[in-house]
Amino acid sequence: MDAISLPVLFGILLLMLVLSAFFSGSETGLMTLNRYRMKHLAKTGHGGASRAAHLLDRPDRLIGLILLGNNLVNIAASAVATVIGIRLFGNVGVLVATVTLTVFVLIFSEVTPKTLAALHPERVAYPASYVYTPLLRVAWPLVMVINLAGNGILRLFGVSADDAAAHSLSSEELRTVVTEAGAMIPRRHQQMLLSILDMENATVEDIMVPRNEIVGIDISKSWPEILEQLVHNQHTRLPIFDGSIDELAGIVHMRRVLALVSDDNLDKDALLGLAREPYFVPEGTPLNQQLLNFQNQQRRIGFVVDEYGDIQGLVTLEDILEEIVGEFTTDPATRVKNVYMDGDDSYLVDGTVTLRSINRAMGWKLPVDGPKTMNGLITEHLETIPQPGTKLKVGKYILEIAQTRANLVQTVRVKPPKRRVRRAPGEDLNSDDKASKADTER
Structure with a gap:
């Protein structure tokens, strides 16, 4: 040095x-x-x-x-x-x-x-x-x-260098990654990815059409009545049953029915001959698993059955896909079925509407970890069939019973919480009220 x-x-x-x-x-x-x-x-x-x-x-x-x-x-x-x-x-x-x-x-x-x-x-x-x-x-x-x-x-200390971290993501961690992606992933795509992650937490019961709303062909009726059902039908595939949905005969595709109509060969026996064997789905099946089941079985419609084998509802491939991409319809008037505005701050909701569908369509946060429908949510909270005019509060939502029918809540008036809108400096109160009202209407 x-x-x-x-x-x-x-x-x-x-x-x-x-x-x-x-x-x-x-x-x-x-x-x-x-x-x-x-x-x-x-x-x-x-x-x-x-x-x-x-x-x-x-x-x-x-x-x-x-x-x-x-x-x-x-x-x-x-x-x-x-x-x-x-x-x-x-x-x-x-x-x-x-x-x-x-x-x-x-x-x-x-x-x-x-x-x-x-x-x-x-x-x-x-x-x-x-x-x-x-x-x-x-x-x-x-x-x-x-x-x-x-x-x-x-x-x-029980640590091995060979046990290098795999750096795998759980579903919740992946959800955070998608949410924080910002402008790198479009908002619409983020919603679709999050919906896919949500599918493992939802079952076919959450989205099925209840058995009392299943539209089908009752083969026990007269032939003119059956033809009337076929003419006014709005679905591509229809279940065929004999008197009750529990007596299910199968599923018929309207395209095959039209082929017989054009040949003038359609009757009850021919209609039953066109029916395909029904496909049954156990209740509690997760949506992500059922999507794979539909693909493997090459089916588009399944009937949800309970532990006793009784039909509880109907689930379709379209219903599952709508959980990912949203409603297929582009008509605002039909985007939210059985939900109508009632004044500026409340809505009239049919009691049979599923909570998941109304949450997705309206942007609400009604609890979905228990009952599947609005009627079920109310009866669980009240533990009785309420009378019209009864009010209850579920979270931040005020529910008022508008109509009942026998043992069912038919119509509910829902008042959601007001959404807060941040006001820019210098913006007056009236503009804030207008923005809040417009946000609620959307």
Whole structure:
């Protein structure tokens, strides 16, 4: 050291600080990389991403290499700074070098590069991977010795370096990723992705058509009445039953019926001959599983049955798809069935409307973890069949019984909570009221 001039020592010290900044920043950059984006870039042929992914397959080796390099340059910088301090200030130069080097290392070799790498990990990590890949091959014997010692200590605590994190996402974590994607994923696409995740929490009971609303052909009726049903039918596939839906004969496709009509060969026997064997679905089947079942069975309609085999309702492939993409109809008047505005701040809702459908259509948050319909929600809370005029509060929603029929709540008046609208500075109260009213009507 005595033979080296001060300018050269300062140059060596500066080089050590730069190398220390490189090791510190690249460590933070590599460890904070978005693993899924990195894998995507690697699949597209990105060289830096491919090398970074290979390095992160064994993080213990990478950390060993980084710490080895970082400690070497920091110790070398300390030695050089001490020599410079002694030459400039004598014995007190040791203290001066220690304090000065600590400040410089902390600011320029730790905080600054690590902050930069945390904010822009890809800009730091991918170029650094080109350095670490050959460096790991050169320093492999020394890194291996260090890792053997470190991993041996970890095993004492029951930790194995082979158990690298799989970085798999749960459904809730994936939901957070989709929600926080922002403008990278259009809002409409976000809703569809979240709806797919919600399907595992919903069952066929949540979306089925109740048995009392199933439209079909009653073969026990006279032929003119059957023809009348066929003429005024609005569905492509119709169940055929004998007197009751429990006496289900099958499903008939209207296209095949029209073929017989054109040949003037349609009668009851011919109609029954066209019927396909019905497909039954156990209640409680999750929607994501039922979607696969429809695909595997090549079916579009299934009848939901309880544990006793009694038909509870009907579920279609279209119903499940609407859970993902929303209602297929584009007519605002038919988008929300059996829901009508009643004044400026309330709605008349049919008691048979399912809670999931009205929540999706109206943007409400009525509880769906219990009863499936509005009628079921009310009777569960009141534990009796209410009289017209009875009011109750469910969460932030005020429900008033408008009409009842026998043992069923027929119509309910729902008053949802008012939505708060943020008012811009200088905006008057009237404009806020108008915006709130328009938001509610939408």
